[in-house]
Amino acid sequence: MKLLVVDDEAPIRDIIHKYSAFEGYEIDEATNGMQAIEKCRSSSYDLIIMDVMLPELDGFSAVREIRKFSGTPVIMLSARGEEYDRIHGFEIGVDDYVVKPFSPRELMMRVSAVLKRGTGGEKKDVVTIGEGLVIDFTARRVTVDGRDLELSPKEYDLLFYMVRNRGIALTREMLITEVWDYAYNGDDRTLDTHIKLLRRQLGPYAGRITTLRGVGYRFEND
Numbered sequence: 001m002k003l004l005v006v007d008d009e010a011p012i013r014d015i016i017h018k019y020s021a022f023e024g025y026e027i028d029e030a031t032n033g034m035q036a037i038e039k040c041r042s043s044s045y046d047l048i049i050m051d052v053m054l055p056e057l058d059g060f061s062a063v064r065e066i067r068k069f070s071g072t073p074v075i076m077l078s079a080r081g082e083e084y085d086r087i088h089g090f091e092i093g094v095d096d097y098v099v100k101p102f103s104p105r106e107l108m109m110r111v112s113a114v115l116k117r118g119t120g121g122e123k124k125d126v127v128t129i130g131e132g133l134v135i136d137f138t139a140r141r142v143t144v145d146g147r148d149l150e151l152s153p154k155e156y157d158l159l160f161y162m163v164r165n166r167g168i169a170l171t172r173e174m175l176i177t178e179v180w181d182y183a184y185n186g187d188d189r190t191l192d193t194h195i196k197l198l199r200r201q202l203g204p205y206a207g208r209i210t211t212l213r214g215v216g217y218r219f220e221n222d
Contacts, residue, residue, distance in 0.1 A: 006030040008055055015104055132204075158191075
């Protein structure tokens, strides 16, 4: 598999290159947002690791442009961990968000998790919640009162997992391990941000996702 690493700091690119090569990935590099866009137009990548703060064009703007012609998964790197940045990244189609300084080994785990194919092998079924929330697992389609929701891949995965386990208390560790497929290390920000985005999308059904203080979340059954 081929990765594109976009960062203007050579030491960061070097360490990611080293660990990625060890995992067997082929690596290409870019040093700014414009270069990243051009490379994505001319080459095919399985995943992009993109820094936020880049010369010429920042990472968020570069991702927005890439999303106009490519659905390649993106992991965002940033020295800032503010919730606004994470939400903004997920809204424009980023698949994961890693705050600098980061563990190269953890980054590789996240790369592996993002690269894995979707849920796969699910039975063909549709679940209706209340009167208007319809979840089609096979088609990966969610509608609210007849309106199709546009969810990110991880929002689909998170919602599907919670609905399949509705009525059950789901710990943060369980959700991160099952949905993101990497070990829980005490960092809840990615999960909490996706829950917030899901509630916003679900509109009148947002209350179906209940926060269990000190535990995690539960999707309420009828």
